Structure formats: C-alpha cells, structure tokens
Amino acid sequence: MAAVPQNFRMNFDGGPAAQELRTAAARGLFLGAEHVLGLADEVVPLDEAALQRSGTASVDEASLTAMVSYDTPYAVVQHERMDFRHAPGRTAKYLENSLNAGRTTVHALIAAQLRRALR
Known part of the structure; x- marks a missing residue:
C-alpha cells in the first residue's frame, strides 16, 4: 500500500x-536595573543618605531601555569627581562601576525571563 501524500496548511x-517575549x-x-541599583547603593557616597534614597530603577518597555538614576542636584558631581574623599567603601563612579560589575548577572536575569516566557 503506497503512502498517500497529505497537505497541511497552517497560519501562524x-x-x-x-508581545509575550517583549514583556519578558x-x-x-x-530586574537587571534593580540589581545594578542595589550594587550602586552599596558604594554610593553617603553623608545624610539623601543621594542613596534618591536612587531609582525603571524601564521603558516601548524602547526596551532600562534606567538607573540618582536624583539629587549633586548626583552627577559625586559620580564624576574622582578627587572627592568618601567614607570607607564609598566611591565616585558608583553607577558606572556597579553596571560593569553586574553585567553578567543582568544578562542572566534577562535571559531567565525570556526562557520563562518561552515555556
């Protein structure tokens, strides 16, 4: 008995x-931005902790862009001025260094959410 060819049509x-992948x-x-914010909070310069309390993490889903920011008038100056003296364990470049230190974890957090969405 010969096999009869069958045709199928599928619309995908x-x-x-x-959309589910974009949301993931x-x-x-x-999650990655929150991780970087946590790392930065550990080394952000402290005086009265106003700078640390102003830290936020957010995402623009339309452009798939994450942001970590500190919102005080002196946040940029504290970040950029390498000649300022800080308390032990606190440093300038608190965002830049935290992003570089957390890069692998951020990638893993994003990948895990994408894998979860593909289940």
Missing part, C-alpha cells in the same frame, strides 16, 4: 508570542 500569528524582556531589564 506570531504577534502574541512576540522588559521584566528582565527591570
């Missing part, structure tokens, strides 16, 4: 899957 609507990527970016 990838829109919902793409945004969630991973936010």
Whole structure:
C-alpha cells in the first residue's frame, strides 16, 4: 500500500508570542536595573543618605531601555569627581562601576525571563 501524500496548511500569528517575549524582556531589564541599583547603593557616597534614597530603577518597555538614576542636584558631581574623599567603601563612579560589575548577572536575569516566557 503506497503512502498517500497529505497537505497541511497552517497560519501562524506570531504577534502574541512576540508581545509575550517583549514583556519578558522588559521584566528582565527591570530586574537587571534593580540589581545594578542595589550594587550602586552599596558604594554610593553617603553623608545624610539623601543621594542613596534618591536612587531609582525603571524601564521603558516601548524602547526596551532600562534606567538607573540618582536624583539629587549633586548626583552627577559625586559620580564624576574622582578627587572627592568618601567614607570607607564609598566611591565616585558608583553607577558606572556597579553596571560593569553586574553585567553578567543582568544578562542572566534577562535571559531567565525570556526562557520563562518561552515555556
């Protein structure tokens, strides 16, 4: 008995899957930004802790961009001025160094959210 060829037609609507992956990527970016913020909070210069308390992490899901920021009038100066003296364990470049130190973990957090969305 000869096999009868069969034809199949399938329509795939990838829109919902793409949206789920985008949402997962945004969630991973936010977790990554929160991780970097936590690292930065450990080394951000302290006086009365106003700078540390002003730290925030956020994500723009439309552009898939994560932001970590400190919102005081002197945040940029404290970050950039390498000649300032800080308490032990506190340093300038608190954001830049924290991002570089946390890069591998941030990648892993994003990847984990994407894998979860693909289940």
